[in-house]
Amino acid sequence: MLTDMTAVVTGGSRGIGRAVVERLCRDGASVVFNYATHEAAADEVVRAVQADGGKVRALRLDLKEPEGAERLMEAAEEHLGGLDILVNNAAMSFTPAPLAETDVELFDSVMAVNARSVFLTTRYAARRMRDGGRIVNISTLNTVRPAPGIGPYAASKGAIEQLTAVAARELGPRGITVNAVSPGATDTELLHGTNPPQALQAVVGMTPLGRLGQPSDVADVVAFLAGPDGRWITGQNLRATGGLT
Numbered sequence: 138m139l140t141d142m143t144a145v146v147t148g149g150s151r152g153i154g155r156a157v158v159e160r161l162c163r164d165g166a167s168v169v170f171n172y173a174t175h176e177a178a179a180d181e182v183v184r185a186v187q188a189d190g191g192k193v194r195a196l197r198l199d200l201k202e203p204e205g206a207e208r209l210m211e212a213a214e215e216h217l218g219g220l221d222i223l224v225n226n227a228a229m230s231f232t233p234a235p236l237a238e239t240d241v242e243l244f245d246s247v248m249a250v251n252a253r254s255v256f257l258t259t260r261y262a263a264r265r266m267r268d269g270g271r272i273v274n275i276s277t278l279n280t281v282r283p284a285p286g287i288g289p290y291a292a293s294k295g296a297i298e299q300l301t302a303v304a305a306r307e308l309g310p311r312g313i314t315v316n317a318v319s320p321g322a323t324d325t326e327l328l329h330g331t332n333p334p335q336a337l338q339a340v341v342g343m344t345p346l347g348r349l350g351q352p353s354d355v356a357d358v359v360a361f362l363a364g365p366d367g368r369w370i371t372g373q374n375l376r377a378t379g380g381l382t
């Protein structure tokens with residue numbers, strides 16, 4: 138249980154982030170999450186959590202903005218009164234394209250949302266998180282199973298896996314664990330927006346558990362790492378993929 142714990146989740150309005158917000162709130166944490174543009178989706182998450190008796194607040198903050206991640210952490214800390222759990226989940230989706238056709242503006246935007254924000258929230262947590270805290274960074278199976286067309290995405294996720302390893306070493310002496318969770322294909326708008334149905338059928342065919350992941354499949358792994366049972370795990374990358382390697 139996470140009673141009396143506080144948590145920040147990036148990108149909590151939809152998909153895996155929403156499932157993480159809902160699970161942490163169900164476990165008793167007070168949660169602040171941000172989103173970029175989908176206000177109605179964020180409001181719906183807040184309504185659903187509150188109807189269930191949970192404590193949650195949504196903030197509209199674009200992580201592409203240089204100040205976005207720090208403003209989120211400051212606002213969250215002020216609202217929550219302290220920081221115990223940080224889940225870096227937000228990622229920018231884009232139409233896959235070969236490197237030869239990828240412009241520098243797209244690369245910079247993806248790195249800003251998916252990687253720079255993780256650096257900034259983790260730096261903030263390194264300064265302000267309570268001892269014994271938890272950081273979970275959502276990576277992807279694509280760092281070991283790269284696909285053509287996702288160069289900026291794979292680069293950003295490789296970067297956060299390295300930040301995870303370094304932060305685990307730096308924050309371990311304070312009892313703060315830092316881990317990555319790498320989902321495989323998970324049934325969200327990001328997945329369907331970037332993969333044709335035939336490609337997803339092929340992935341299901343290669344997956345030992347024989348289906349797409351659901352956001353809750355990933356959220357439950359995050360909750361394990363964020364909770365008391367995850368206390369002896371740090372610097373790891375848990376692959377939540379239904380067995381796809």
Ligand SMILES: NC(=O)c1ccc[n+]([C@@H]2O[C@H](COP(=O)([O-])OP(=O)(O)OC[C@H]3O[C@@H](n4cnc5c(N)ncnc54)[C@H](OP(=O)(O)O)[C@@H]3O)[C@@H](O)[C@H]2O)c1
Nearest residue numbers: 148150151152153172173174175199200228322323325327
């Ligand atoms: N789905 C998969 O198959 C899969 C597989 C491996 C890894 N992952 C990882 O899992 C995480 C969640 O993915 P998902 O599939 O749940 O994505 P999603 O459904 O597209 O949701 C993305 C979330 O991130 C937020 N976000 C996007 N750009 C943002 C920005 N510039 N500033 C602030 N927030 C922003 C979105 O807010 P808005 O609602 O306002 O847009 C939304 O809450 C990502 O890190 C992704 O890389 C997903």
